[in-house]
Amino acid sequence: MSKSYIVAVVGATGAVGEKMMDQLVKRNFPIKQIKFLASKRSAGKIIEFKGQSYTIEEATPEAFDGVEIALFSAGGSVSKALAPEAVKRGAVVIDNTSAFRMENDIPLVVPEVNRQDLKTHSGIIANPNCSTIQMVCALNPIRDAFGLNQVIVSTYQAVSGAGAIAINELEAQSGTFGETRNVNAQVLPVKNSEIHYPIAFNVIPQIDVFDDNGYTLEEMKMINETKKILHMPSLSVAATCVRLPVVSGHSESVYIEVDKEGVTVSDIRSILDSAKGIKVLDNPAKQEYPMPLFAEGEDDVFVGRIRRDLSNDKGFHLWIVADNLLKGAALNSIQIAEALIEDGIL
Ligand code: 25A
Numbered sequence: 001m002s003k004s005y006i007v008a009v010v011g012a013t014g015a016v017g018e019k020m021m022d023q024l025v026k027r028n029f030p031i032k033q034i035k036f037l038a039s040k041r042s043a044g045k046i047i048e049f050k051g052q053s054y055t056i057e058e059a060t061p062e063a064f065d066g067v068e069i070a071l072f073s074a075g076g077s078v079s080k081a082l083a084p085e086a087v088k089r090g091a092v093v094i095d096n097t098s099a100f101r102m103e104n105d106i107p108l109v110v111p112e113v114n115r116q117d118l119k120t121h122s123g124i125i126a127n128p129n130c131s132t133i134q135m136v137c138a139l140n141p142i143r144d145a146f147g148l149n150q151v152i153v154s155t156y157q158a159v160s161g162a163g164a165i166a167i168n169e170l171e172a173q174s175g176t177f178g179e180t181r182n183v184n185a186q187v188l189p190v191k192n193s194e195i196h197y198p199i200a201f202n203v204i205p206q207i208d209v210f211d212d213n214g215y216t217l218e219e220m221k222m223i224n225e226t227k228k229i230l231h232m233p234s235l236s237v238a239a240t241c242v243r244l245p246v247v248s249g250h251s252e253s254v255y256i257e258v259d260k261e262g263v264t265v266s267d268i269r270s271i272l273d274s275a276k277g278i279k280v281l282d283n284p285a286k287q288e289y290p291m292p293l294f295a296e297g298e299d300d301v302f303v304g305r306i307r308r309d310l311s312n313d314k315g316f317h318l319w320i321v322a323d324n325l326l327k328g329a330a331l332n333s334i335q336i337a338e339a340l341i342e343d344g345i346l
């Protein structure tokens with residue numbers, strides 16, 4: 001009989017944690033025993049998993065005794081404090097926050113792209129930022145076939161990226177058309193800052209806080225993580241990250257310049273058609289293109305609107321959409337765990 005594992009989900013009550021639970025069931029992950037951890041606020045609450053009731057426990061260092069795989073999605077500060085404690089107790093941590101992603105000795109992994117990086121882990125594996133994951137899924141096969149010089153991306157990101165609390169805020173504001181400018185906003189663009197704007201009937205060109213260079217941290221995550229995952233430290237990447245009143249599903253308008261001369265749109269399409277985890281949805285005659293409402297609940301990264309730049313023969317434009325809570329977070333984390341098992345690393 002193949003091995004099964006003692007698993008902990010940290011942040012089980014959040015938008016991502018709930019999807020992690022769904023994915024563990026859906027993908028029939030080999031679980032011997034499971035526990036669900038969250039903040040003190042949620043400790044004692046009961047949640048259902050595979051027809052059984054479980055009591056949520058407070059995430060403390062001791063809660064990780066005996067745990068073999070710990071899936072973290074409770075924010076960066078929780079990961080910083082508790083991931084090393086879990087590792088100390090023998091667990092492999094797959095961390096969905098930004099806490100460790102850019103540390104040199106921590107692999108940052110999208111299994112379809114850089115699964116080999118898992119081999120060098122020393123306890124913590126970082127799950128990349130959601131907008132970055134869906135973009136590199138499409139860029140990697142193009143880079144392998146035609147080379148890649150430059151990437152310029154603008155994102156159209158759903159509120160679920162900011163957690164369950166931001167979904168509630170969008171819902172609450174959605175009946176307010178006509179008076180939206182005066183609604184009481186408390187979460188977006190950045191939960192713990194002083195200034196907030198309504199998201200219903202609006203578009204906010206800020207995700208996460210600003211860096212001194214004028215970019216937001218979400219934009220810097222896309223820039224730095226893309227280079228790290230693709231192993232291309234000098235790739236030219238620029239990003240503008242924008243929040244829209246969409247519940248789930250991040251969309252991206254991506255401009256790329258390839259290395260090779262003479263690449264056609266149909267070359268790009270056929271490379272993407274045969275790439276794992278990608279679905280090309282690109283038929284202008286039938287008005288077929290990816291949209292976040294239809295990507296919700298789907299595992300794949302959808303690519304459409306593939307066209308050549310009109311002034312640069314090596315330039316192409318793509319429209320990339322995925323469910324940010326699935327491939328962007330929970331699904332990718334479970335796929336990392338599966339890859340560790342399949343490759344004999346765990
Ligand atoms: O940028 P970072 O630091 O990497 O942050 C990542 C955060 O972004 C979210 C996710 O929030 C994560 O916390 N996120 C969304 N998409 C993501 C993606 N693709 C993503 N992160 C990475 N990649 P979330 O809402 O999905 O989950 C938050 C979970 O964390 C638990 N938690 C918080 N503090 C904790 C903790 N667990 C342990 N110890 C702590 N100190 C949190 O549990 C939730 O499971 P909870 O018990 O605090 O929340 C239960 C319910 O309460 C609501 N809530 C949250 N904050 C407040 C609140 N209610 C009132 N007041 C609050 N201040 C939540 O909505 C939840 O339903």
Ligand code: L14
Nearest residue numbers: 096097098129130157161162
């Ligand atoms: O870095 O607010 O993984 O949409 C991803 C979602 C940060 C927040 C991360 C959002 C998070 C982001």
